[in-house]
Amino acid sequence: MARFHQLRVTAVDQLTDDSVALTFDVPPALREEYRYDAGQHLAVRRFVDGTEIRRTYSICAPAPDPAAPEGPRTLRVGVRLVEGGAFSTYAMKEVVVGDELEVMTPAGRFTLEPAPGRYAAVVGGSGITPVLSIVTTLLAREPDATFCLIRSDRTAASTMFLEEVADLKDRWPDRFQLVTVLSREEQQSGLDSGRLDEERLGSLLPALLSVGEVSAWFLCGPFGLVQGAERTLRGLGVPRQRIHEEIFHVDDGLATPAVPATAPSHSTVTVTLDGRSGTWPVRDGESLLDTVLRNRADAPYACKGGVCGTCRAFRVSGEVRMDRNFALEPEETDAGYVLACQSHPATDTVELDFDR
Structure with missing residues (x-):
């Protein structure tokens, strides 16, 4: 835990x-x-x-x-x-x-176990942060891996980790490819300025690399960029399981939450957390995470916005409705995992396990 x-x-x-x-x-x-x-x-x-x-x-x-x-x-x-x-x-x-x-202590599943292959990322702004760790770790540990990084920033002066990324090009010139797009500033060389939208990605990505040969794609940054990049990749035939996403900012004008769930009048939630279990009533309108926090202050969470995935729990029984989900992969939700911060009971009883 x-x-x-x-x-x-x-x-x-x-x-x-x-x-x-x-x-x-x-x-x-x-x-x-x-x-x-x-x-x-x-x-x-x-x-x-x-x-x-x-x-x-x-x-x-x-x-x-x-x-x-x-x-x-x-x-x-x-x-x-x-x-x-x-x-x-x-x-x-x-x-x-x-x-x-x-x-x-560390959490999150936006990760890569170093292995031979071709990898690529599309990042915006501070979305470079986890990808910097991923690409540096991969290239240092796996000599038969290559990485293509497409990053979007407003201006050169606003670009985080500029020197660290430049160092990657110097250390692994044959294995690391960098493409920078500035939305508000012209570059002396490289791509024209402007937003990295779906239309632009649709023409840019096939020109850079063989899209279908990439072992895994990492998309990180604002909601609009990540969703647009995912749609572009799917349109280019990339299987969903090869696309990994982490959203750093959700514009509520772009991401409309689901209609809030109306809980049954007397719902209870049973929770296993760090080897201990408890059962508590769910108050009207509150999420299952808030119910747990009223009784267990050690319940894991960070953002409460459905973005980080820290409150991920396994649904043992009962049904829930999630307001929104920007952290769990489809295979995780299919397997029964939910975000407790976004979940409301849809049955009289719900059981969650935070330890799985």
Whole structure:
């Protein structure tokens, strides 16, 4: 189960005018707990006037070697400032070296186990963060792998991890291909400026590589970009199981939630969490996660928006309705997994297992 621990900040690196990278020290006793796969994320929390604030940030460093005797000595995440963001503003303006923050152990399934093959990604803005970990880990561990990265940013000055990505080109010039699209700035060479929409991707991707020979596609960034890239790939004949998605921002004007479910009048939820079980009544209108949190403060969650997947649970029995889902793959929902933060009971009793 994911748990929070106090970790000390050892570096605050300014990436752009509106983004920073935070590095945390992991003490020896916690290194095994913080062992992570390339592409996973961390939840960070703080309390402001008694209110708990949690935010999720992807790890941008290469994953530790699974054969190594211990986990990582440090963790590095990228944080982009969100207008009015309670945590991103704090990270940008107040966090300094020596501060201690509460950091959850790694989670997430937007990952890649290094293996021979061709891989590619379409990312927008801060969506580069988990993909940077994925591509660096892959190229370092698997000599028979190649990676094509198509990234979209507003301007060169707003591009996160610009130097780190350039270093990948220098280290693996024959195995790493980079294509950069700037939406608000002309480049001296390369592609014209403009949005990376479906029409543009439809002509760009086949010109760059043999789309059907790519072993796995990684799409990460704002909802509109990710959904547009998925539709483009499906239109080019890419099977759904080869497409992996992680959404960093959902524009509610683009992503309309399902009609909120009306729960039966006396629903209860039974939950297994960290080896212990309990049964509690569900209040009108609340999600199953909120029901659990009223009784178990250790229930896992980060965003409560159906995006990060931290609250993933297995539906043992009963039926639920999810308001929206931007984290689980179709095969996961088919297997019975749900997002507790978006789930409401559709039967009198529901049983969830967070431990599976």
